[in-house]
Amino acid sequence: MTDARSNYHHGDLRNALIIAAAELIERDGTLDFSMAEAAANAGVSAAAPYRHFADKEELLKAVRQLAILGLGVEAAKTASQHPAGSIEGILEMGHTYLSYARKKRAFFSLMWDDRGDIEETRENVAENHGGFMVLVNLLKAFCEANGNPSINSLQLATQIWSMTHGIATLEASQLINLFDRSIEPEALLDHSVRTLLAGTVGPRG
Amino acid sequence: MTDARSNYHHGDLRNALIIAAAELIERDGTLDFSMAEAAANAGVSAAAPYRHFADKEELLKAVRQLAILGLGVEAAKTASQHPAGSIEGILEMGHTYLSYARKKRAFFSLMWDDRGDIEETRENVAENHGGFMVLVNLLKAFCEANGNPSINSLQLATQIWSMTHGIATLEASQLINLFDRSIEPEALLDHSVRTLLAGTVGPRG
DNA sequence: CCTTAATGTTAATCTTATTCACATTAAATG
DNA sequence: CATTTAATGTGAATAAGATTAACATTAAGG
Numbered sequence: 001m002t003d004a005r006s007n008y009h010h011g012d013l014r015n016a017l018i019i020a021a022a023e024l025i026e027r028d029g030t031l032d033f034s035m036a037e038a039a040a041n042a043g044v045s046a047a048a049p050y051r052h053f054a055d056k057e058e059l060l061k062a063v064r065q066l067a068i069l070g071l072g073v074e075a076a077k078t079a080s081q082h083p084a085g086s087i088e089g090i091l092e093m094g095h096t097y098l099s100y101a102r103k104k105r106a107f108f109s110l111m112w113d114d115r116g117d118i119e120e121t122r123e124n125v126a127e128n129h130g131g132f133m134v135l136v137n138l139l140k141a142f143c144e145a146n147g148n149p150s151i152n153s154l155q156l157a158t159q160i161w162s163m164t165h166g167i168a169t170l171e172a173s174q175l176i177n178l179f180d181r182s183i184e185p186e187a188l189l190d191h192s193v194r195t196l197l198a199g200t201v202g203p204r205g
Numbered sequence: 206m207t208d209a210r211s212n213y214h215h216g217d218l219r220n221a222l223i224i225a226a227a228e229l230i231e232r233d234g235t236l237d238f239s240m241a242e243a244a245a246n247a248g249v250s251a252a253a254p255y256r257h258f259a260d261k262e263e264l265l266k267a268v269r270q271l272a273i274l275g276l277g278v279e280a281a282k283t284a285s286q287h288p289a290g291s292i293e294g295i296l297e298m299g300h301t302y303l304s305y306a307r308k309k310r311a312f313f314s315l316m317w318d319d320r321g322d323i324e325e326t327r328e329n330v331a332e333n334h335g336g337f338m339v340l341v342n343l344l345k346a347f348c349e350a351n352g353n354p355s356i357n358s359l360q361l362a363t364q365i366w367s368m369t370h371g372i373a374t375l376e377a378s379q380l381i382n383l384f385d386r387s388i389e390p391e392a393l394l395d396h397s398v399r400t401l402l403a404g405t406v407g408p409r410g
Numbered sequence: 411c412c413t414t415a416a417t418g419t420t421a422a423t424c425t426t427a428t429t430c431a432c433a434t435t436a437a438a439t440g
Numbered sequence: 441c442a443t444t445t446a447a448t449g450t451g452a453a454t455a456a457g458a459t460t461a462a463c464a465t466t467a468a469g470g
Contacts (some may be wrong), residue, residue, distance in 0.1 A: 035426075036425090047428080051449075115378055115379060132383070136384075158382075158393060159368075163368050166370040166371025180360060188364060188367070196400050213419090213464085214465080214466060240459085251457090257417090
């Protein structure tokens with residue numbers, strides 16, 4: 001761990017801080033970690049972070065990036081485990097999303113937190129939200145496999161994402177089964193997605 | 206405004222603080238108001254709030270309650286403007302939701318913010334989330350009107366709520382039309398809801 | 411009246427973010 | 441290689457804001 005460099009200059013403080021922040025967020029399940037503690041965990045003084053991030057929000061933004069990427073990776077992994085054109089792959093994407101929201105509670109909420117301005121360029125968008133594109137491709141394949149290749153898969157993906165995201169966030173707020181304790185997120189989502197696909201792409205669902 | 210009471214005792218500080226906090230939240234579009242400013246706006250010292258709320262989170266909880274009630278009221282108003290059993294009423298409920306999310310940005314996010322523990326009792330739930338029950342009733346009427354009264358309208362309502370909530374929150378995060386700029390939240394929601402109803406309740410949609 | 415609980419007040423405390431002036435080092439340059 | 445310079449750290453303020461403590465005022469009831 002202690003590399004050849006002197007101790008005064010960290011060498012990769014920016015990333016060390018991102019990781020430290022991520023760990024604190026995971027540990028406490030909150031975004032209220034202190035800059036000082038993150039700095040300490042990265043082995044530097046409390047003022048050091050400001051050489052790399054204008055303020056706490058910027059550090060959070062970097063962690064957010066990480067979280068979004070992380071979800072994208074899981075999504076890609078899930079997609080790769082199912083045959084193209086199958087509905088199972090699509091449904092599993094949703095399960096992966098719900099699972100991520102549960103396992104990385106604080107990360108998940110950070111992702112959608114007041115993203116302030118945010119000027120995402122075209123390229124930026126694609127590489128950041130790779131998970132979305134993975135879904136789009138699954139849907140394209142599904143539509144083609146069902147003889148309906150002309151469907152707007154971006155719109156379809158957005159609809160499915162909304163359903164999934166809605167369930168994930170309502171579950172996080174402990175509201176998904178507020179009135180009906182028997183409701184199970186995954187089953188509910190599957191049902192919604194199947195119905196949407198059946199009604200949009202064709203009777204096969 | 207200056208009532209008969211002496212000036213030392215406010216008379217209704219608790220509510221005054223809730224309102225002051227709500228105003229600051231609306232004004233700044235953020236939950237980061239200071240207790241001191243809320244207190245000042247209510248005409249008392251910075252320490253006074255602690256006679257009524259254990260901490261800032263408790264004050265926020267009270268404002269959250271207000272916001273949820275507010276949405277419920279709008280939902281009820283919308284529902285009352287449409288004939289029972291019509292799909293229009295159901296669709297309009299969604300529009301009301303999206304509109305509220307836009308007009309009361311900070312309130313809306315506060316509503317789902319880390320609600321911590323939250324121990325909602327049966328009664329509590331019903332009176333708090335009245336908007337949900339309004340939707341359930343609209344759906345019941347719709348199912349009956351379409352000759353399908355045995356459908357689980359709690360589940361159906363949860364599905365529609367999820368779709369709506371998902372779109373509202375993704376829009377708030379500026380993600381709803383990240384890839385396809387032409388997507389319009391209301392239209393997207395209408396389409397999802399219509400498809401779900403058609404596929405669940407019957408061909409009429 | 412007199413007591414007491416409730417509700418306010420002012421003056422600390424404490425925690426954190428953030429900035430400032432100075433120190434140290436890596437890198438580039440002659 | 442010696443020197444200059446920009447980058448990156450440090451410790452010591454500064455400031456904002458939440459929360460608490462000790463004391464003041466008042467409403468209400470016996």
